[in-house]
Amino acid sequence: MTRFHSVAKWVSLRLIRKHRILAVLVIASLALGIAQRVGIGLMLDSIQNALVHQSKSFLLADIEIRSVDPISPEKLAELKTILPQNSKLQTSVECLSIAVSSSNYKSTLVSLKAVDQGFPFYGQLKLKSGQVYPNATAAISHLQRYPEAWIDPTLKITLGLKEGDIIYLGKIGFLVKGYIAAEPGEGIQGFSFGPRVYVGTSFLQASGLVSEGSRVSHLILIKLPESKNPLQIAQKIRTAWGLSEKSYQWRTPFANAAGGSDIQVTTHMEKAKQWIRLFGDVGQFFSVLSLLMLILSCLAVGTMLRGYSERILPEIGVTHLLGATRAQVAQTLVLILSYFIGLGTVLGLILGCSGFALIQWQFQAYLPTSWLGWWMAKPIVLGAIESLVFAFGFGSLPLILTMTWKPLELANGISDRRVSKRIIMALSGAIIVLIGSFFYIDTLNLKLAFGASVVLALAIGLCIGLAKVCTALSTRFSQQWSFEFQYGFNNLYRFRHHFVWAITSLSIGILCLSMVGIFKSSLLAELQQDRNQVFPDLFLVGIFDHQKDDLTHYFYQWTSKLQLSPVIKARMTHINARRVGNVTTNDEQKNYLLNREQNLSFREQTGEGEKLIAGDWMKGWYQVEASLEEWFAKKLDINLGDTLTFDVQGVTLKAKVTSFRTVKWTTFKPNFFILLSPNALKEAPKEWLGTVSGLSTEELPKIQAQLAEQFPSVTTIPVKESVDKIKRTLNLVFHAVEVLSYLAVISAIATLVSVVMLTLSFRQKDVHTLKILGFSYKAVQQAIAIEFAAIVTLSCVIGGGIGTSVSIWLLLSETNLELHIPIGTLWWVFIGFMSLALAMSFGVARYLYHSKPKL
Amino acid sequence: MKLLEVKDVTKNYPGTEILSHIELSLAPGESLAILGRSGSGKTTLLNLLAGLDTPDSGEIYFDQKPIHTLKESELAQLRGKHMGFVFQSYRLLEALTALENVCLPLELLEKDHAIQTASDLLAKLGLESKINQFPHRLSGGEQQRVAIARAIVHQPKLIIADEPTGNLDHRTGREVSDLLIESCKKFNIALLVATHDTELANKVEKRVELFDGVLKSV
Incomplete structure (x- = not known):
């Protein structure tokens, strides 16, 4: 056994070396699948970990008390008696406002934060003035005495502001002191409506932005001594003020009269839970998608290994004929599989971690993120286990099947394709998916995972069925056609057991791309202004009865209603x-x-x-x-x-x-x-x-500026700006999904390349014969091009067809969106794949034809 | 008039002389067997005669055309139109049916009624029931008969056969060799066959033997 073990070791290594290009493809395909799974897992856990561990920085306090109206002095006095000694309090006000530059009268919607001395309790605020980073604590204290503002750097471009300029917020002009280089809870701020502006709370009343009933949030931020439990203190406050734990904001100037309350008391732990729920839905979607991609790439690995095992059968079979037992033959096969999966997994983990670092670096301004730590162990280990289950599962199936062949069949490389064995293969595949998904079901949503598995199984089944029918049909009808068509289509049928998987993988990649394309264009078309749909220019929120007439009259001047x-x-x-x-x-x-x-x-x-x-x-x-x-x-x-x-x-x-x-x-x-x-x-x-509606682009900034001054308590939202922000966010999400779809496509292309590699020796024989018989290079090239073009066409028809049908069904049954099929984009996808396939076919034809034939 | 003429042809591979000053000629419709042990240079000689390789020195004429000077495309045309091939390992295209394989030379020459001609020929060779079968479904003898059909279907001037019975049992080999020789006679096709099989060699008109790269009459 020991002796054979060493023989098995070098035989397996020799075999890998002999078919090294195939080995590279198998490892690369597996690594891609694992990399995306681990990368996405790390990203999602990084966000969750950040929300839990940096929740104080995101909330800026241990406890936040948020209300529409300022907390009354009586309540404030009561609060001070509840809080333990050495607790610290800060007040803060948040609202949306129109900021106007005094130099050019450009205006934009900003997220205004009026802060108190000592801000922030947690997290780091970095301010920049010229090349200098001033002391943030001193700079914030200064805000209480002087009408100054620290602004988001994007306002430099939007409003053309520079240090020393005046920015109008409501009725007051604030001196721009510098820019915000970093602020606490930066990832969370990415979801705000407009860029941030910091001013002092002492100037807020005079600005007119805060009046009874205006759309602002008054905040009391509380920092507790380390030893105190925020949850207990928050409960005490709620009990004292008669608030329910689960408060859904009852925001109205009349709330008190109605017997309700607009006060919300939230601890940083409760807030973290809310944020996790918010990210949870998006996270779950990406998690399901990455699981599907992993299964696909492991299926591709299984396909390649099936071909690989057929290729190495004669070599393995000779050892069997020479007297090696089935167990010993199995040992060689398992060693080969282990080398592939081991290398693929390590490479995938490295790639996944690098990809995560890259994404994190790119998106740290938009998303809450965590850096290196033990939290990384869970997604890495879980991703690796899932990958090993799928890769070993799908990879070992063809090898196990090989083991059931007789010695002579093995030595002659004659494969056994009995239906019973195919059924066993399909059932085993389903069991592997279930086992692999078990880890996932354990950690995420059962219903969603089950649904996704069923959809995937149906999609794969449908793709395989259609691919088989199409390849079979192609040979039926090819007899009346020219040699190039006959040869191309018959080859498709001849290598159908390999091509079916290549077509299936490619179809699913195209399915994802077409679904993303249709959803993206339907959603974006919905947010597009055209002749049929004109958005209003401005949304005015929080208008009181007494402001109605003045505002109507104001817009009358601009001939707008x-x-x-x-x-x-x-x-x-x-x-x-x-x-x-x-x-x-x-x-x-x-x-x-x-x-x-x-x-x-x-x-x-x-x-x-x-x-x-x-x-x-x-x-x-x-x-x-x-x-x-x-x-x-x-x-x-x-x-x-x-x-x-x-x-x-x-x-x-x-x-x-x-x-x-x-x-x-x-x-x-x-x-x-x-x-x-x-x-x-x-x-x-x-x-x-x-x-x-009906305001010109020239009028709009001027109107916004005047509204901000004359009606500071009314929140003015420029619709186009907001729609653009929504579109940018949507594009970001769609890009992420597109990247995953392209990974599926890359995996499919790797499968296709491996199929070509596996069939190369048969093709070589054919092309030599054709050359001897006098066929020109052009004829051979055309025949192979037709074969490859047929694969792409079939994949596009199957994948695109299913993708489009599912999208239409989902759009019509689950949403109110109008269907918008991006025919141009889908054509480009088709043309892209077709060009790639043709380029591949030319390469193959050239390689085959220009090698010298011998009798 | 000579169909094939080989004048003083020599072929070397690094460090080894494979063929030495070969002289050979073949008239239209004539048959010739090249005998010789493995490694004697038979296949190399056939490669040169088919224009698949070039001699280091000497001249080869087919139908008075100097093969050794023709371009790749001209050689392909010449093979397609005037030559047929039968191989030891049949070399049928696995992706095509028996009928499609036999149609190939006719397709290449853009002949009308290719399917009809090919299926008639296959029927004459006793393969009527096998015409729509793929090669892997056929026995060795059947595959070689399809290969012979492919070689003669376009009525070339010369058939080059390399060990046509090498992969067949004795009885099937005899049937196949009879078929090959009879077909050549019937269509007046010259036959050049490289073989170990003395029974086959005895059926053809002329025999030569290659020994260490030198051709001798037998």
Whole structure:
């Protein structure tokens, strides 16, 4: 045994060396799959780890108290008695505002943060003035005495600002002292609406940005002594102030009158959980996708190893004929497999970690990230285990099958293709997927993983079935065609057991690309302005009754009409007889929708982008009626005829649901989940939501600047800027998915190359014969080109067809998006693959034809 | 008139003289067997005669054309039109059926009714039921008969056969050699066959033997 072990070792190494190009392809394909799995795992865990361990820096405190109105002096005094000794307090105010440059009157939406002395408690704030990094603590203290601002460097370009310029925020001009080089919780800030501007809290009142009911958040940041538990202290505050633990912001100037409260007390641990939930959905999507890519690349490895095992059969078989037992032959095969998978895994882990470092470095400004640490062990080990399960599973199947052959079959390289063995292979493959997914199911969502596995299995099954049918059909019809077509198509059939997997891999890569393409273009088209869809120029949020006329008059000067929609704050208390206040279900989104502050509105008829899909529009003669948005109603299990009870700022209001509407949210027109009968809400205290259209690009900055000065409490949101930001974010996500799809395609191309390598000796024989028979290089080239072109065409038809059908089905059944197929992009994908295939075919033809034939 | 004429041809591989001053001629319709042990240079000589290799010295004429001076494309044309080949290992294209394999030379010459001609020929050779089979489904004898059909279907002037019975059992070998010789006679095709098989060699009109690169009459 020991002696044979050493023989097996050198035989296996010799065999790898003999077929080294194939070995490189197998290892590269495996490494790619592992690299993306580990890289994505590391990235997701890095974010999660950062959210948990840097939550103080992200929240900027141990406990944050957030409210619409400033905390009253009585409550503040009570708070001080609750807090342990040596606790520190800071106040801060956050709001969106229009910033205007005094030098050129350019304006933009900014995320304003008014801060107190000693800011921040946690994390690091770095400020830069010229080439100098001033003491941030001193600079922040200075803000309390002088109207100065530290701004995000992007404002240098957007507003053309430089140090010493004046930036207007509301009614006050602030001197730009310098730029923010780094701020605490930078990754989280990436999700804010506009670039950050820091000013002192002492100048806020005079700016006019803060008045009763304006859309600002008042914050009290608390730093506790190390030994104190923030959760216990937060609970004490909530109990003292009569707040519920799970508070869904009840933000209204009338909240107190309604008996509710707009105060939220959050510890850094609770906030971390919220952020993790937020990232969780996106993370889960990427995790499922990376798992699929890993399975695909391991399938490619299995395909290559199958071909590889057939190629080395005669050599292995000779040892068998010479008297080596099956176990000893198996030892040689296992050694080969281990070398491949070992090398592939190590290379994949290195690549994955390097890729992660690169992505982290690129995106650290947009995402919360962690650096080196023990947290990295979990994704690396988990990724490696999953990869080993899949790679060993798929890789060993063909080798195990080889072991069932008779010695002479082995020596002659005659493969056994009995149906029973194919069924065993397919079942074994399914078991491997289940075992590999078990690790995943254990760590993530069972339903999603199961669904993804079923979809993958169906997609692969469909691809294999269609590929087989197409290759079989191709030979049927080729007999009437010229030699080039006959030879090309018959080769496709002849090597069908190899090509089916190449076509399947390529199809799935193309399937992913086509789905990404269709979803991306449909979503982006939805956010595109054209003749049919014109977005409003401005959104004005938080307009009070007394500002309505002034604002209408203001826009009248610009020959534009201000469209106003009423917004009435309310809380849903009952659906029929069922109480919904503080309801907790397993569906976090449902909890939020049930318990959050609802924005009610009313209108005489359906608005732009709205369509009545069930029931009748409100008549409201003798009862209060409600029209609900379809998704909202479905999510909360509300049916036509149900009665909803609202607490409208202290007044109880019952409404019968009489219609459902679909709403096209991407029109950026004022739209609401709940509309009630106009008569019922006319007298309710309300604020207004305004939209303005038809302003020219030259007028817009000037108007924004004037609004910021004359109506500082009204939040003005330039729609185009916001849409552009959404588009940028969407593009970023789609790019990430595209990269994963390209990895699948690379893996598929590696499979295709390996198939070509495996069939090269047969082709060589053919081409020599053709050459001897007098066939020209051109004929051989054309025949091989037809074969390769057929593979790409089949893959594009299968992958593109399935991808397009699934996308159409998903878009039509699950979203309100209009279908937009990017035919140009899909063509380019096809042309790209076709060019690659033709280039490959020319290379192969050249290599084969120019080697000298012998009789 | 001579179909094939070899004048003072010599071929060396580094350090070894494979063929030495070979003189050979073949008339149209004539058959010649080249005998010799393994490594005697038979296959090298056939490679030179088929234009697949070039001599170091000497001249080779086919139908009065100097093969040794022709370009690659001209040689391909010459082989396609005037020569047929039968190999020891059959060399059928695995991707094509028996019928498609036989059609190949006709396709190359753009002949009309290729399928009909090829299937008629296969039927004459007793392979009617096998025409749509792929080579791996055929026995060795059947494959070699398909190869002979492919070699004669376009009625070339010369068939070069390299150990045509080498991979066959005695009985099948005899059937195949009879078929090859009869077909050549029937269509007036010259036959040049390299073989170990003395039974086959005795059936052809002329025999020569290659011994250490030198050609001798037998």
